[in-house]
Amino acid sequence: MTAIEDSTVRDPDALRADMVRALYDQDAVKSESVAAAFAAVPRHRFAPDAPLELAYDLHRTVPVKKDEHGLDLSVMSAAHLQAVMLEQAEIKPGMKVLEIGSGGYNAALIQELVGSDGVVTTVDIDRDIVDRARLCLDDAGYDQVKTVVADAEAGVPDGALYDRIIVTVAAWDIPPSWLSELAEKGRLVVPLTVRGTTRSIAFDREGEGLVSRSYRLARFVPMQGEGAAKERKALLREGVVVQTDDERVPLNTKALNHALDTPRREFWSGAAYDLPDELELYLTLHLSSAARLHASEAVVDSGLVDASALLGVPALVSEDSIAYRTRRENEDTGGFESGVVAHGPQAEALADEYLSLLRRWAQDHRRQGAATIRFLPGPAPSTLPENSVLKRHGVVAVSWR
Structure with a gap:
């Protein structure tokens, strides 16, 4: 097992402490606030049917719901990836945060980061997933988190504007609702899929569009509903x-x-x-x-x-x-x-x-972070920029330093 020094240990508190140390060692966690959130939230309470070793493994997902073919519709994401995205988001106390793609655990981490004065809303298209997240959140003591059943393509206007929007499903596009509901100095962290390749991108506003501040490798189950990719x-x-x-x-x-x-x-x-x-x-x-x-x-x-x-x-x-x-x-x-x-x-x-x-x-270009990724919303220009991909709601353009 990746996260645990002694896989025979059965105490969840010890497993969680080992997980936090391993997240630090692998540079997934860099800040004290994110480390404190992972130390505080009992991850196993959001995976009650999974073995403790699986729940606290850094790089393994925990299945939540499968389709009729046995393919994952929803999972609890790997702790390592969740830590990376929360570090990208740079969430501060008192913020309003929208999470797209519910599971419960990540929303609880975000609630720890925003504190009692912050507001966390988590949305999912699948009522089964939202109901499960609600039960787990209440069981773990995070009844302050708001849960919503909706197609996230249309956003969650009741609660906007959001200081942070964090997407925990692979998104093929960035719908107008996410831009309109993002605060002027807000940040969108989204696993964006471009030609079959997905990266978790931290976007800040740039004029009418978005510009990347960081990007990291990410793998997620695909978004459902109106925003689903047509591959x-x-x-x-x-x-x-x-x-x-x-x-x-x-x-x-x-x-x-x-x-x-x-x-x-x-x-x-x-x-x-x-x-x-x-x-x-x-x-x-x-x-x-x-x-x-x-x-x-x-x-x-x-x-x-x-x-x-x-x-x-x-x-x-x-x-x-x-x-x-x-x-x-x-x-x-x-x-x-x-x-x-x-x-x-x-x-x-x-x-x-x-x-x-x-x-x-x-x-x-052989170095980390050489690319700058922009999202340009609106109708496609008559001439696409070099190294760009046309989406439904805009253009993704990438340049390399």
Whole structure:
């Protein structure tokens, strides 16, 4: 187990203390206020059916509700990710905070941060989830938190303006209601999905739009309701999926599946491979026809697809070919070298584009926090900015220093 020094310990207070120390050690918690919140809230009271070791594990989620296929509709997020987002939010005593995506535990943490003079509202589209959150909050002594059943696409105007809006589901877009309900000097922390890649972004206002102050890797269950993403998925074969939310990207299932049966070709960049989270964001925004390739452990073990696809990897696709990132050991590049695996008749052409981006990132942008992410609300401009993605309610534009 990640968070606990001695997994035989059964006392929840001891487990919670170990969790807080581990959050500090892994730089998820940086401030005394966030540490105090995690120390105060009994996390296991919000996961009554889960083993204590699971409830207090830093990096594991706790299932709350599944759909008819066994897929998670709602989970209690990993403590590490919750800590990262609360540090991004920089919540102060007395603030009014809206949480989008209920579970109870995170709302209790926020209530600790705002104190008795602050106001916390948590909203979810699923009444079962809200009712469960209400029971857990009351049981743990956080009856001051307000719970609301609603589609968060429309916001929660009863309570606005909010000093902070924290979204705990993967959002494909930023609806106008979130902007209109955010205080002038407020902050929106949202796991925003762009071409299948999600980052928790702390946005502050910039004119009519938003500008990022920080961004971190994040994985959440997707938003439901009006704000749900309309992604396209192609099941190439059992255990191999290509997905994209870009209508311009061709997803010819039969041709791409056939491409996987052609010889695997490897191309090497001569550039260093590290900081994969930063590299992934850069590739996602720069590949001309970007999708995301996922492969199961069984497929990876068979050798058909590289291990980089286990959690999803940026892929460049054409009608009949596919290329994606890989790596190999190379001391000349500092330990690892980035490369490309490609299949199909256009393998070399796709690899050339991919390799060019790998080299450019390694030369010019290989560092933490090099990207600045902006959200520009309103109708799409006649000419989209470079490295931008059109959403329903605006444009996400990313630049690299």
